[in-house]
Amino acid sequence: xxxxxxxxxxxxxxxxxxxxxxxxxxxxxxxxxxxxxxxxxxxxxxxxxxxxxxxxxxxxxxxxxxxxxxxxxxxxxxxxxxxxxxxxxxxxxxxxxxxxxxxxxxxxxxxxxxxxxxxxxxxxxxxxxxxxxxxxxxxxxxxxxxxxxxxxxxxxxxx
Amino acid sequence: xxxxxxxxxxxxxxxxxxxxxxxxxxxxxxxxxxxxxxxxxxxxxxxxxxxxxxxxxxxxxxxxxxxxxxxxxxxxxxxxxxxxxxxxxxxxxxxxxxxxxxxxxxxxxxxxxxxxxxxxxxxxxxxxxxxxxxxxxxxxxxxxxxxxxxxxxxxxxxx
Amino acid sequence: xxxxxxxxxxxxxxxxxxxxxxxxxxxxxxxxxxxxxxxxxxxxxxxxxxxxxxxxxxxxxxxxxxxxxxxxxxxxxxxxxxxxxxxxxxxxxxxxxxxxxxxxxxxxxxxxxxxxxxxxxxxxxxxxxxxxxxxxxxxxxxxxxxxxxxxxxxxxxxx
Amino acid sequence: xxxxxxxxxxxxxxxxxxxxxxxxxxxxxxxxxxxxxxxxxxxxxxxxxxxxxxxxxxxxxxxxxxxxxxxxxxxxxxxxxxxxxxxxxxxxxxxxxxxxxxxxxxxxxxxxxxxxxxxxxxxxxxxxxxxxxxxxxxxxxxxxxxxxxxxxxxxxxxx
Numbered sequence: 001x002x003x004x005x006x007x008x009x010x011x012x013x014x015x016x017x018x019x020x021x022x023x024x025x026x027x028x029x030x031x032x033x034x035x036x037x038x039x040x041x042x043x044x045x046x047x048x049x050x051x052x053x054x055x056x057x058x059x060x061x062x063x064x065x066x067x068x069x070x071x072x073x074x075x076x077x078x079x080x081x082x083x084x085x086x087x088x089x090x091x092x093x094x095x096x097x098x099x100x101x102x103x104x105x106x107x108x109x110x111x112x113x114x115x116x117x118x119x120x121x122x123x124x125x126x127x128x129x130x131x132x133x134x135x136x137x138x139x140x141x142x143x144x145x146x147x148x149x150x151x152x153x154x155x156x157x158x159x
Numbered sequence: 160x161x162x163x164x165x166x167x168x169x170x171x172x173x174x175x176x177x178x179x180x181x182x183x184x185x186x187x188x189x190x191x192x193x194x195x196x197x198x199x200x201x202x203x204x205x206x207x208x209x210x211x212x213x214x215x216x217x218x219x220x221x222x223x224x225x226x227x228x229x230x231x232x233x234x235x236x237x238x239x240x241x242x243x244x245x246x247x248x249x250x251x252x253x254x255x256x257x258x259x260x261x262x263x264x265x266x267x268x269x270x271x272x273x274x275x276x277x278x279x280x281x282x283x284x285x286x287x288x289x290x291x292x293x294x295x296x297x298x299x300x301x302x303x304x305x306x307x308x309x310x311x312x313x314x315x316x317x318x
Numbered sequence: 319x320x321x322x323x324x325x326x327x328x329x330x331x332x333x334x335x336x337x338x339x340x341x342x343x344x345x346x347x348x349x350x351x352x353x354x355x356x357x358x359x360x361x362x363x364x365x366x367x368x369x370x371x372x373x374x375x376x377x378x379x380x381x382x383x384x385x386x387x388x389x390x391x392x393x394x395x396x397x398x399x400x401x402x403x404x405x406x407x408x409x410x411x412x413x414x415x416x417x418x419x420x421x422x423x424x425x426x427x428x429x430x431x432x433x434x435x436x437x438x439x440x441x442x443x444x445x446x447x448x449x450x451x452x453x454x455x456x457x458x459x460x461x462x463x464x465x466x467x468x469x470x471x472x473x474x475x476x477x
Numbered sequence: 478x479x480x481x482x483x484x485x486x487x488x489x490x491x492x493x494x495x496x497x498x499x500x501x502x503x504x505x506x507x508x509x510x511x512x513x514x515x516x517x518x519x520x521x522x523x524x525x526x527x528x529x530x531x532x533x534x535x536x537x538x539x540x541x542x543x544x545x546x547x548x549x550x551x552x553x554x555x556x557x558x559x560x561x562x563x564x565x566x567x568x569x570x571x572x573x574x575x576x577x578x579x580x581x582x583x584x585x586x587x588x589x590x591x592x593x594x595x596x597x598x599x600x601x602x603x604x605x606x607x608x609x610x611x612x613x614x615x616x617x618x619x620x621x622x623x624x625x626x627x628x629x630x631x632x633x634x635x636x
Contacts (some may be wrong), residue, residue: 023524024534025352025517029345029402030220032288035230036202036343039195040502047500057501058562061189071194074235081229081288084347085535129191129240182365183375184358184511188504188561195502199343206341216342217403243506244376348538350606353548354516361513379507389512392553399547399606447509447558 014142015093016049020108022086032081038116039074042106045090046120049104053141066127067135072101073121082108082115094142100124100131102142173301174252175208179267181245191240197275198233201265204249205279208263212300225286226294231260232280241267241274253301259283259290261301332460333411334367338426340404350399356434357392360424363408364438367422371459384445385453390419391439400426400433412460418442418449420460491619492570493526497585499563509558515593516551519583522567523597526581530618543604544612549578550598559585559592571619577601577608579619 020041028034046069047057060067082088089109096103101123108115124132179200187193205228206216219226241247248268255262260282267274283291338359346352364387365375378385400406407427414421419441426433442450497518505511523546524534537544559565566586573580578600585592601609 021521023517023521024346024348025354025520027347028342029347029349030227030229030342031286031347031349034342035233036195036198039198040500043195043502044498044500056562058560061561068189070189070240071237073237074194074233076233078230078232083535084538085533127190180362182358182362183505183507184361184513186506187501188506188508189501190506190508193501199341202343203339203341215403217401220402242376243379244374348545348547349604353551354513354520357513357516386507388507388558389555391555392512392551394551396548396550445508 014049014053015091016045016052017089017091018045018048020044020088020090022082022084022088024084027084032083033086035076035078038076038078038082038108038118041088041090041108042076042092042118042120045092045106046104046122049092055138061127065130065132067132067138068125068127069102069122070125071120072123074118075120076116076118078116080110080113080115082110086110088115095119097134097139097142100133102134173208173212174250175204175211176248176250177204177207179203179247179249181241181243181247183243186243191242192245194235194237197235197237197241197267197277200247200249200267201235201251201277201279204251204265205263205281207249208251214297220286224289224291226291226297227284227286228261228281229284229288230279231282233277234279235275235277237275239269239272239274241269245269247274254278256293256298256301258292261293332367332371333409334363334370335407335409336363336366338362338406338408340400340402340406342402345402350401351404353394353396356394356396356400356426356436359406359408359426360394360410360436360438363410363424364422364440367410373456379445383448383450384443385450385456386443386445387420387440388443389438390441392436393438394434394436396434398428398431398433400428404428406433413437415452415457415460418451420452491526491530492568493522493529494566494568495522495525497521497565497567499559499561499565501561504561509560510563512553512555515553515555515559515585515595518565518567518585519553519569519595519597522569522583523581523599526569532615538604542607542609544609544615545602545604546579546599547602548597549600551595552597553593553595555593557587557590557592559587563587565592572596574611574616574619576610579611 022033026033026037026040050057050069057068087110089107091107091109093105094102095105101121104120104122106118106120108117124134126132181192185192185196185199209216209228216227246269248266250266250268252264253261254264260280263279263281265277265279267276283293285291340351344351344355344358368375368387375386405428409425409427411423412420413423419439422438422440424436424438426435442452444450499510503510503514503517527534527546534545564587566584568584568586570582571579572582578598581597581599583595583597585594601611603609
């Protein structure tokens with residue numbers, strides 16, 4: 001029940017953006033984008049953010065014990081409706097990096113309209129679902145120094 | 160950017176539960192339930208909660224200007240992974256009723272395991288997407304008295 | 319490009335049916351059920367069909383080299399629209415069993431209305447994606463005798 | 478139960494292609510792309526095909542009685558598995574145009590690998606779900622002459 005809100009620090013290194021087109025699959029019978037579709041759009045944004053930093057998640061997951069980023073907490077504010085054929089921008093920034101967790105801030109916008117904002121906490125886990133510290137080379141790419149003595153600070157999901 | 164957390168009041172009238180089976184469609188290549196699937200499961204819970212109170216959403220949406228419940232804010236804590244073939248229980252309770260908004264608390268459990276918890280704010284809107292007060296007969300069914308003089312207190316999503 | 323059509327043989331042992339409720343997640347902005355949702359409903363039907371015969375797919379997948387049923391061919395005829403809140407029946411029958419493939423006939427109905435019909439060919443594969451014969455105890459449960467000398471007759475999907 | 482197969486005629490005017498990235502949302506616990514995700518990818522291909530010809534479906538749906546393309550029949554052959562992070566190409570061509578129906582051929586490829594092929598019949602319907610002839614200006618854009626005296630030749634889905 002952590003509070004996931006975050007304000008981007010002054011020194012944020014990187015704000016990443018991708019376009020997402022709204023298709024029929026994303027809408028519902030209310031005529032607008034179904035509220036779980038935003039969750040998928042945000043995940044695409046995080047994946048492309050990682051890819052832009054040089055990480056393919058399939059590779060991270062396959063390497064050694066595996067590094068997967070599991071969502072630990074999600075907060076979304078839905079501000080305006082999105083519709084079929086809309087071209088939306090997903091932005092992603094890292095707010096905070098702990099030993100085993102990343103807090104990210106994301107937005108969905110359509111031109112000047114803010115459709116939704118999110119704060120997402122992800123935790124590093126192995127393929128077996130155990131907590132795994134975020135490796136130093138990942139921390140460094142996110143603009144943060146290595147943190148050799150930190151303890152993993154997040155309880156991961158377990159099956 | 161409201162804080163949606165809520166503690167169920169002493170006098171909560173109604174806790175509603177449905178079973179949900181996990182199918183292939185709900186999982187991802189990490190071998191567990193994809194984090195947007197929980198959002199769909201919670202929505203099924205809210206829909207069945209309303210149906211148990213006597214409301215079919217298709218009817219509410221078609222009646223007069225229409226009454227739809229749009230998600231305004233969503234907070235989910237993911238605590239344990241769910242897997243293929245799991246039989247999960249979705250519980251739903253109303254924490255709070257304002258003029259045009261409902262705050263609900265929901266859980267996903269598998270036996271004694273809590274898989275995820277959520278606090279969801281929904282707002283009443285018309286088919287055109289305008290804010291609509293929650294009618295008194297709906298308030299009453301939720302165990303709350305009519306609120307004739309209240310203002311709609313939530314800005315609805317707009318396209 | 320096999321032709322998947324099949325007529326149920328006289329001696330069909332088992333027609334299996336499950337109910338499926340239509341939720342917001344299943345619909346699109348056309349106001350009806352999105353055409354890929356039918357594909358998910360049919361898959362739930364096949365999974366529950368297997369479960370009714372005593373197979374949990376998570377167990378089949380984990381046992382030895384694993385037995386998964388991968389869809390090799392899908393034909394769907396969409397005959398009537400389904401809508402939010404509809405309660406639909408999914409029926410499933412086996413038409414034909416080869417060495418490594420099952421052909422199944424499925425329908426979605428709402429009362430007397432036939433919403434869609436499907437013919438689905440699935441093939442047995444291992445967790446590694448190799449073709450795997452359908453074991454005799456599975457064949458027997460489907461009402462077919464063991465087929466010890468048959469060759470796997472279907473090219474499986476490969477990555 | 479029409480047979481939807483088609484061979485592209487010599488004079489096919491237009492083969493359209495879009496890239497699609499595979500995200501976590503598209504995969505399942507078998508480690509590969511879930512078979513209903515292909516159906517969504519094909520739909521994106523058809524939508525972008527129409528957009529490339531100058532049609533936004535939201536506009537077509539809103540104009541006059543509305544023109545929506547409902548899927549009447551779908552045939553998919555699944556040939557190889559697709560995986561997380563794959564970059565896939567969706568191609569779309571029109572095989573045949575009747576009074577109220579279009580038959581389209583589609584493929585999903587990854588480099589030289591053919592992942593799946595589909596033949597899809599769509600029918601023109603109004604927002605109310607009635608059959609609607611495909612207008613001459615649409616026929617012409619698809620490289621076919623107007624067909625003033627043809628009857629609508631497809632029974633549309635009805636609720």
